[in-house]
Structure formats: structure tokens, C-alpha cells
Amino acid sequence: MALYAFVPRRENRLLWGGALAAALLVPAVLRSEYVLNTAVLAGIYVILAASLNITNGYTGLFSFGHAAFYGIGAYTAAILATRLGWGFALTLPAAGVVAALFGAALALITLRLSGIFLALVTIGFQEITFLVTLNWIALTRGPMGIPGVPPPALGGYEFRGNTGYYYLILALDVLTLFVVARVVTSRVGRAFVAIREDELAAQASGLPTFRLKVLAFVIATFFAGLAGAFFAHHARFVSADSFRLDETFIILTMLIVGGLGSFLGPIVGAVALVILPEVSRVLAEYRGVVYGLVLIAVILFRPEGVAGVPGIIQPRGLLARARPAREPVA
Amino acid sequence: MSLLEVSGLSVTFGGLAALKNVSFSLEDREIVGLIGPNGAGKTTLFNCLSGFQAPDEGTMRFRGTVLERRSPDRIAALGLARTFQTSRIFRRMSVLDHVLIGLHRHQRAGFWAAVARPAWVAAEEAAARRRALELLALFEDRLLPRMDDFADSLSYANRRRLEIARALATGPTLLLLDEPTAGMNPHESAGIVRLIQAIRDLGVTVFLIEHDMKVMMNASDRIVVLDHGEKIAEGRPDEIRRDENVVAAYMGRRGARA
Numbered sequence: 087m088a089l090y091a092f093v094p095r096r097e098n099r100l101l102w103g104g105a106l107a108a109a110l111l112v113p114a115v116l117r118s119e120y121v122l123n124t125a126v127l128a129g130i131y132v133i134l135a136a137s138l139n140i141t142n143g144y145t146g147l148f149s150f151g152h153a154a155f156y157g158i159g160a161y162t163a164a165i166l167a168t169r170l171g172w173g174f175a176l177t178l179p180a181a182g183v184v185a186a187l188f189g190a191a192l193a194l195i196t197l198r199l200s201g202i203f204l205a206l207v208t209i210g211f212q213e214i215t216f217l218v219t220l221n222w223i224a225l226t227r228g229p230m231g232i233p234g235v236p237p238p239a240l241g242g243y244e245f246r247g248n249t250g251y252y253y254l255i256l257a258l259d260v261l262t263l264f265v266v267a268r269v270v271t272s273r274v275g276r277a278f279v280a281i282r283e284d285e286l287a288a289q290a291s292g293l294p295t296f297r298l299k300v301l302a303f304v305i306a307t308f309f310a311g312l313a314g315a316f317f318a319h320h321a322r323f324v325s326a327d328s329f330r331l332d333e334t335f336i337i338l339t340m341l342i343v344g345g346l347g348s349f350l351g352p353i354v355g356a357v358a359l360v361i362l363p364e365v366s367r368v369l370a371e372y373r374g375v376v377y378g379l380v381l382i383a384v385i386l387f388r389p390e391g392v393a394g395v396p397g398i399i400q401p402r403g404l405l406a407r408a409r410p411a412r413e414p415v416a
Numbered sequence: 417m418s419l420l421e422v423s424g425l426s427v428t429f430g431g432l433a434a435l436k437n438v439s440f441s442l443e444d445r446e447i448v449g450l451i452g453p454n455g456a457g458k459t460t461l462f463n464c465l466s467g468f469q470a471p472d473e474g475t476m477r478f479r480g481t482v483l484e485r486r487s488p489d490r491i492a493a494l495g496l497a498r499t500f501q502t503s504r505i506f507r508r509m510s511v512l513d514h515v516l517i518g519l520h521r522h523q524r525a526g527f528w529a530a531v532a533r534p535a536w537v538a539a540e541e542a543a544a545r546r547r548a549l550e551l552l553a554l555f556e557d558r559l560l561p562r563m564d565d566f567a568d569s570l571s572y573a574n575r576r577r578l579e580i581a582r583a584l585a586t587g588p589t590l591l592l593l594d595e596p597t598a599g600m601n602p603h604e605s606a607g608i609v610r611l612i613q614a615i616r617d618l619g620v621t622v623f624l625i626e627h628d629m630k631v632m633m634n635a636s637d638r639i640v641v642l643d644h645g646e647k648i649a650e651g652r653p654d655e656i657r658r659d660e661n662v663v664a665a666y667m668g669r670r671g672a673r674a
Binding site: 264265268269272273274275276277279280283284286287288289290291292293294295296301305395 | 497527530
């Protein structure tokens with residue numbers, strides 16, 4: 087059925103197997119450092135958008151703090167690697183766990199709020215995180231950032247060069263998407279969607295909504311932390327500017343363009359919006375205009391997202407007149 | 417011990433008393449109606465019982481357990497389920513998924529089980545699905561053929577049926593139905609009366625708000641009447657029909673108040 091369309095499962099294993107095989111062949115076919123570097127960037131955003139989809143897409147909790155958790159993961163990995171000499175095999179899970187702890191703490195404090203109030207508090211958290219990383223110089227070196235993060239290494243093998251980075255981020259993408267797919271097709275994911283659709287009715291039906299919302303936040307922020315750890319070891323340098331509110335909006339835009347609450351949405355959105363500015367590079371200063379026009383066109387003509395579930399967004403007001411509501415698809 | 421004992425329940429909204437010192441009890445396997453003119457406090461009473469409204473005074477005991485200060489999900493877990501006056505369906509979830517949401521609390525698979533998906537999770541999900549199909553079958557051919565459709569494609573009457581199916585799936589011993597026949601034609605309403613009786617035969621006590629007097633008189637063993645937040649009468653349908661206070665509350669009082 088439509089809600090679970092495109093989620094990897096037995097029926098469409100050929101499709102997903104094919105997609106994975108194609109992804110594995112990319113470095114062999116496109117022997118271009120530039121293409122691979124862009125692909126690595128897209129891979130990071132796939133994790134960020136797919137994890138944000140758990141809260142903002144499936145559970146209907148509008149968080150605007152995703153870049154903060156991405157940053158917390160990146161700083162955790164950078165600090166542990168440069169000060170304590172931890173390897174990537176340890177900094178990666180540690181970054182996820184620390185980000186998830188912050189996610190749980192924020193969730194416990196704020197999830198009594200909903201809608202616009204939750205959104206505002208998460209924006210506040212985003213700004214506080216930025217200011218703390220900028221000013222807690224003893225821990226974060228403040229505006230100087232943390233250079234000299236070693237490249238990722240696992241079991242004695244050091245990932246160097248774009249091909250290595252590409253396969254590493256691909257593995258992390260597969261891990262993230264596997265967990266997301268398993269969660270959204272489970273009893274837990276069904277409960278997330280029920281909370282999005284009508285929280286009161288979900289509660290009256292016996293769902294422990296508060297606990298479930300905290301869980302959604304923990305899952306989403308854990309993977310943001312993982313993406314942060316990869317970023318730190320890949321860029322070899324972290325600084326507070328990389329994880330500001332505009333970064334949250336980039337991730338959120340990818341999710342909305344791809345399709346909120348759709349499994350395929352964040353993948354398509356992340357890949358498309360990393361590639362779009364690259365291919366429109368020829369347009370020089372008009373690049374931003376093209377980007378903006380594409381966003382407006384998607385929101386006007388396909389509000390459920392490029393790879394979204396038809397009928398999942400109900401157009402209202404001006405949009406309802408611009409585009410008649412579709413019949414729900416069974 | 418009664419299934420539900422309510423005593424001295426009062427709720428005030430900024431000086432306006434929505435419920436004043438209401439007391440009554442419900443027994444096992446009863447069908448009890450709750451009637452009263454608009455604004456009498458019927459839905460407020462349901463909201464108190466299901467944990468959506470904290471009473472200012474009074475006690476509510478369900479199978480001996482105190483209900484006050486308990487969240488709606490914990491009350492549902494005790495076996496007290498409800499439907500809503502204005503339909504609250506999950507628009508973009510399938511009919512089958514609604515019933516599975518009701519069955520949620522009878523399943524165990526959490527995050528780790530969802531990710532690792534050992535054999536017992538698949539067995540649990542298959543069992544829940546079988547149970548959901550049984551519950552949908554109670555509604556004859558209204559919901560079962562549409563089980564994979566999004567709920568917002570259902571007719572108004574079917575949405576109300578779906579809400580009852582979802583509430584029933586939680587496995588209640590007491591089911592609160594808030595105007596289950598609203599917007600239905602007489603034929604459909606008669607079907608709901610049969611359904612309510614079938615639900616009672618499953619061992620469930622039904623407490624229902626209803627404006628359709630025919631449904632009320634046919635379905636209820638007993639009726640509780642509220643007016644301006646106060647309980648003004650309680651008794652068998654034929655007694656209520658003749659009760660002076662009830663007639664006065666619905667038709668207006670003649671002469672000075674007693």
C-alpha cells in the first residue's frame with residue numbers, strides 16, 4: 087500500500103538490489119574524483135535527510151535542530167579522535183550515542199509541546215548549540231575549530247581517497263536505510279504514523295505517545311550523530327559554522343523536495359539537491375535562482391515531494407486551487 | 417463491586433460548571449445510555465473517564481483502580497476505550513492499520529526487535545493481523561473489503577465504524593461510544609444497535625451517548641440523564657420516557673422551578 091511504497095522488502099528486492107549494485111559500480115564507471123567527491127557529500131545528506139524523516143516525516147514532529155545533532159556528532163568524534171586518540175570504530179558509535187543523548191534530553195523537555203512551539207524550541211536548541219560550540223573554547227577551540235582529525239580507519243585499514251570514502255559512506259547509508267526501513271514497517275513505525283495523523287486518537291487507542299515520540303527523536307538524532315562522525319573524519323576539520331540553522335534548512339529542503347514520510351523521498355531529495363547546484367554551475371550567479379525555482383515548482387506542483395506518497399500532503403488555500411486534491415491511492 | 421464507580425464528579429470551566437457532583441455506576445455486560453440536551457456535559461464526562469480532562473473533584477474507580485491523574489494511554493491499557501464525537505481517524509493510514517494500532521498494546525516488538533526482526537516478531541505480527549481481520553469481520557462487509565484503503569476514502573458512516581473497530585481492538589471491558597450513529601440513516605443506525613449488542617455479548621460493557629432516541633430506547637438496559645452538568649434521572653428506558661424531570665429538561669419547564 088501507498089504508505090509503505092518503495093520500502094525495501096521481499097517483493098521489490100530486485101529493484102533495491104539493482105540500485106545497490108549500481109551504487110557499488112559508481113567508482114568503477116565514473117572515474118572522476120570530482121564526481122566521487124560530490125557523491126560522498128550526497129551520501130552524508132542521505133543519512134541526514136533519512137533520519138530527519140523519522141521525526142518530521144513519519145512521526146509529524148517538526149524539528150528544526152537536525153544540524154545541531156549533526157554538529158554534536160562531528161565534535162564528539164573530532165574531540166575523541168584528536169584528544170584521546172580514539173579510532174573511527176569507536177568515535178562513530180560514540181558520536182551517535184552522544185547525539186542521541188542530547189536528542190533524548192531535548193525530547194524529554196520539549197515533547198509536551200507540539201507544532202509551532204516544538205519547532206521554535208528546536209530552533210532555539212540549534213542556536214544554543216552553535217553559541218556553545220563557538221564559545222566553549224576549552225572544549226571546542228571555539229572559532230578556530232578542530233583541525234587534524236585523522237582519516238577514517240577500520241581494523242587497520244585506512245580509508246583514503248575518494249573511492250575509499252565513497253564505499254564507507256555507502257555502507258553507512260545502507261545501515262541507516264536498513265534501520266529506517268525496518269522501523270517504519272514495524273509496529274513502532276505504525277505507531278509513529280498514527281501519532282502524526284492524530285495524536286489524541288493514538289493515545290486513546292492505548293499508544294504510549296510520549297515514549298514513542300522520545301524514541302523517534304532518539305533514532306533520528308543517533309543517525310545525525312553518525313553522519314557527523316563521518317563528516318569529521320572525512321573533512322579532517324570541524325568548525326561551528328558547518329552546523330548552523332541554514333544547514334538544518336538544507337536537510338529539511340531535501341526531505342521536503344524528496345517527500346516527507348516517504349522512504350524514497352530523502353534519498354532522492356538529498357541526491358538531487360547535491361547534484362543540482364553542481365550541474366547548474368555553468369549558470370554562475372543564477373545558480374541560486376534555479377535552485378529556488380526548482381523548490382517552488384516542486385511545492386506547487388508536487389507538494390508530497392518528487393518521490394512522495396501521493397495524497398500525503400493535503401493542499402490548502404492557494405495550493406488547493408492551483409492543484410485539485412487527488413483521490414487517495416490504495 | 418461495580419465495573420465503574422463514579423462519585424461526586426465535578427468539572428468547572430472558568431466559572432461554568434460542566435459537571436456538578438455526578439455519581440453513578442456501571443455493571444458488567446450492561447448497555448447504558450447517556451442522554452441530555454446539548455451542553456449537558458456528556459462529552460465532558462467521557463473526557464474525564466478517558467483521561468483527557470482532569471476533574472476538579474470526585475473519584476472514578478474502574479475495576480477498583482483509580483482513574484484520576486492517569487494518562488489516556490494508561491486508561492486505555494486498563495481496558496477502558498472510547499470513540500470521539502467528531503470522527504478522529506488516521507486519514508492516511510489503511511483501515512487494517514487502524515485496527516493494528518488498537519492491537520498495539522497487545523504486542524511486544526520494540527525498536528530492537530523491529531530492527532533485528534527475529535521469528536517471534538513475524539509470528540506476533542501475523543497473529544495481530546488475523547485478530548484484526550476477525551474484528552473487521554464484526555462489521556459485515558463494510559470494512560473488510562476496504563481494509564487496504566486509506567481511511568480518508570471511507571464514507572462518513574464507515575469512518576464511525578472504523579473508530580469502533582479501533583477502540584474494540586484495544587480489548588476493552590468498558591467501551592465509551594460518543595454518538596456512534598451521528599450522520600447515519602435509520603437502516604445504518606439499526607445496524608449499529610445490533611453491533612452494540614454483539615459487542616456486549618463479547619463481554620464488554622457499553623456506555624453510549626446518543627441523540628437518536630430510537631437507538632437509545634432499543635439498545636440500552638439503563639439510561640443516565642444529564643442536564644446542565646447534573647444527573648437528573650437514571651433508570652430503565654420506559655421509566656426515563658415518563659420521568660417528569662427528563663421531559664422538562666428536553667421540552668422546557670412549565671411554570672416556576674420546583
